[in-house]
Structure formats: C-alpha cells, structure tokens
Amino acid sequence: MSATAEPTLSRDDHRLSSWRGVVRQYDYHWTVYKRTWKSSIVSSFLSPLLYVLAMGVLLGGFVHVGAARLGGAPSYLAFIVPGLIAAQAMQTAVFETTYPVMGALKWHKSFWAQLASPLEARDLANAMLAFTLFRVGSTCGVYFLVMSPFGVFGTWWGPVAAWPATMLVGMTFATWTFAFSAFVEGPDSFGLIFRLGLIPLFLFSGSFFPISNLGPVLEWVARLTPLWHGVNLTRMLCLGHLDWPTAAINVAVLVVLLVAGWRTAVRSLTRRTAL
Amino acid sequence: MIHARDLRKSFTDKAGHVVEAVRGIDIDVRRGEAFGFLGPNGAGKSSTMRMIAAVSPVSGGELRILGRDPAEHGPAIRSRLGVCPQEDTLDNELNVFDNLYIYGRYFGIPKREVRERAEELLEFVQLTDKRSAKVEGLSGGMKRRLTIARSLINRPEILLLDEPTTGLDPQARHILWDRLFRLKQQGVTLVITTHYMDEAEQLCDRLVVMDRGVIAAEGSPLELIRAHSTREVSELRFPVGDHEATAEKVADLGERVEVLPDRILVYSDDGEHVLEQVHDRGLRPIATLVRRSTLEDVFLRLTGRTLVD
C-alpha cells in the first residue's frame, strides 16, 4: 500500500459501451472455462458423435428411401447429420443458460459481485450470452470438422455457411432460456425446459425424419418451432439444395426471435437484480 | 461525499405486503471520516447501504453520492466505491488471487496493474500465503479480509462495510479493526454498519442510531453518550423475578432506571454512591457492577430496546 509509482486511477464517468461491458468480463469467463472445459468434452463432443454412430450409421443402415423423401440427401447419414448439429446447438445453448445463470444468481453469486462494479445487468447478460455463443460456435465447429471426411456434405461451402446458421439457432434458444432462468425462483423449473421443451423439440423438429411424416396438422406445428427453422436451414446449406425463399424465412424467423429474446433476457435480469 | 434527504426504501414481499425498510432518513458523510449506522437487525442498515452502493434503486427522497445521482450515474459512482456486502459475494470456485484479479478487471484496470495491486492487497490483509487457496476453505475472518481486499482493488474514495465483523471471533475482529484503522489513516472515507456498540465506538467518528427505518439520534459516540445517558451506570442483579418490584425501590437513586430481564440499570453520575445507597436501603443484589455509559445505553434510552437480543 506504499506510494510507489503513481497508480492510474480507473474511473468511469459514463455507462460503459456494450462492447466494453463484455470485454471486462473476458477474464472471468476465460478463468472459469479453463477450469471446466475438460468436463464439458463428453457432453459437447463425445455424445454427439455417439448419436451419429448409433442413429446415422447403425440405424441409418436400415433406412433405404429415395433422396427425394430425404430432402435431397444421398443417404440417411447425410440427412441426419445437419439435424443433429442444429439440435446440438440448441442443447449447448440451453445448457449454458440454465444452471450457469442460476449459479451466478444464487450459488457462486458472481452476478452480485459484478453488479457492485461499473457493470450493469445488461453487461452481465451480454457477457454470458457471448460466452454461450463461443460454446455453441466451438462445439458445432468441431462437429462440422469431424463430419467433413465422411462425404455427408454436398459442397465445401455448405458447412461453412451452415456453421453461422447453427450459431443463430443456438443463440435464439440461449436468449429465451436466459430470460426464463433469470425469471424463475430456483433450478427446479429447469426440468420443465428439458422435459417439455428440449426433448420434444429434439425428437419432432425434423432432426431425425422429415416433418412431412408427421401428417399435415403436426407438420404445421413443427414448422412453428424455432428448431425446425434451424434444422431446415442447416440441412439445406449442408446438402447444397438451397430453396432461397424458404431459407430467407428461416433466417428471418430466427433473427426476429433472437432479437426479441435478447431484449427479454436483459429485461428479465435487470428486474431480478434491482432489489 | 454522501448526501441523503428523506431517503426511503420499500420492498414488496412475496405475499404482496409492502415492507418499509427505510422511512425517510437524512445523512451527510464528509470526506475522510468514518461514519457509522448503529442499529439492531432489521433496522434498515443494509437497505440503506445498498442504495448508497448504487445497486438498489431509491424508493423515495433524494440521494447524492460523490455529488451524483445513483439513478443516472450508477457506473460512475460504483467505479469510485468499494463495497463489502453483509453476505460476501466471493466466488467459492476460484482461488484467492483470481477473486481479486477478476474483480479488478471489471473496473477496467489494466492486467499488469491489477496483478501488482492484488499482490499488495494480499499483503495488506495478510493473506499472501493463501494466494492459491480455494476460497471455499477459508475461515470466516479470512473471507472478510479477502472481501475487504477486493473492495480496495479500484482504490475507492469511499469504502462501504456492511457488518464487517458479524460472526467473527474476537481475535479475527481485532485484526479487521486494525486494518480498517490503517485505511482511515490513509484518508479513505469509511461507512460502516454494525449492531455492535463497541465496534461503533472503536471505529466511528460520527454515527447515527437507526431503528425501524428511521434515525433516532446522530453525533460522535461521546456526544451521543453525553446527550442521551449519564456518566456512569450501576448494574444490579437480583434473583429472577424480583426485578420489577425492586426497581421501584431504587427508582429515585439515579436520573433514570431501566429494567432488563436479567438486571436493573441505574443511571447516575456516581455509580459507587448509588451502590452504597442500595445497601443502605437493605437491598442485597446477587451481583453488582459500575461502568461507564456506552452506546448500548444510548440505544436503550432512545428505543426502549437492546441492540443485540
């Protein structure tokens, strides 16, 4: 505490820009990630590959239908891989915005420590969503890379364009899940998300079979889910059979939901923390 | 430094009832002083501190911290404050050093400087040998010291301490008081809440006595004692159940008499003389004690209740 060189006094005179608000939390999220990345390997990288093996290769070996019934995919494996990656984006995003949000509010209380600094609720939400984007991007990126030697992608640029599409799907789910997690009292409500949200979406939004198999009514229900838009977009890009008007609708729906979810997430955390 | 007029805070609890935690208080804290809020649990101390820390929106009245309105300039105010909340918000999963380092980064302090500063502060709170330990395993006193170190990382102009020694053993309290004295000598403005009258007397230049959301009195510890109590207090202990009846027999011996469940307090300027007269009247207390008046007596006088129940 002695007076050595004159210290620079870090003082803010205004609200931080959104960018700086996130950058100041980089060290926090990086330190936590360095501690936890090993334990996330199984859920992020290993189990998706088991799905590919079990569903795509072993189960897919029994599936012999024409490409026309598989959205133009030459094999069931090529059909299912884009669907699985889009679903993985959703799962990763939901995982990163449920327990981590509750932990920051209730267990390790990092939100409360951060709120005593110049950061605001908006900055905390943004940083956690940015970290989620990193997790979704890296998980799906590895998925695409690992799958590329197996001839499931129609063109080289297909998966490159599909990668940001999976991030878009992931973040649509991340923002709304964040808003929910900051709203509910405790983690018991998360069971609701997993059982009534994730699992039905995963099974019936076109990841495993074309939604036309559902029959006309349920097909329309499936079309209303954000995951279907994500799966459809990712698959069209991966297979190289792009129907531009449909792709535009998929992107528009996801972007609108993402922006609305983001605002809701910030508002939800602001309300939760303004005691 | 801090200026409040008719400051209010109310909460709506889960059942929908409105709880008025702070009901119109006026305070002025000056640069370099140690200012205290003394009051029992539920008095509204933490609610006030959280408003001053610019994390809790004001429900009514006027509040200026370092000349700024917290509703408008929260980030600017918080960049100049150090905060030790009543319940610590240390990250249990990170080690001691990382808790300081990461927190410093929230303030935008450059990496190299925040590292140097963290080492200095560990030295200051005597935690250098715990540098790489997980926070989870630290004792209560160590966690408090770490919280204080963390709150100093941005070289704050005002340090807010909400019940800094509650729950600590006497030795840990004394270490902490010593560090707070040093900070005061370095010119840091301290704002402290406590329900320990000895802590208020030791640390505070000036304080307010707070009860049920309002301020009952204000002044230096000595001024408060002079204004609201006598020089000495004679404590008389009789067999259980006798206190009410006996109190009437000694009521005229002092300026004032207080009956507590376990003893009678007689307020006068000469405590020994009171004891002599008690004996002259043929009363035989089990135990007696003469002491100087404290802030506890001030609180009892002002509110009719004791500080720690």
Ligand SMILES: Nc1ncnc2c1ncn2[C@@H]1O[C@H](COP(=O)(O)OP(=O)(O)O)[C@@H](O)[C@H]1O
């Ligand atoms: N978040 C809250 N919601 C509802 N009531 C609260 C909340 N925080 C404090 N209170 C109530 O406000 C009153 C004052 O509390 P507090 O400021 O913590 O007092 P102190 O710190 O002096 O013990 C208490 O009755 C408490 O129950």
Ligand SMILES: [Mg+2]
């Ligand atoms: Mg309190």
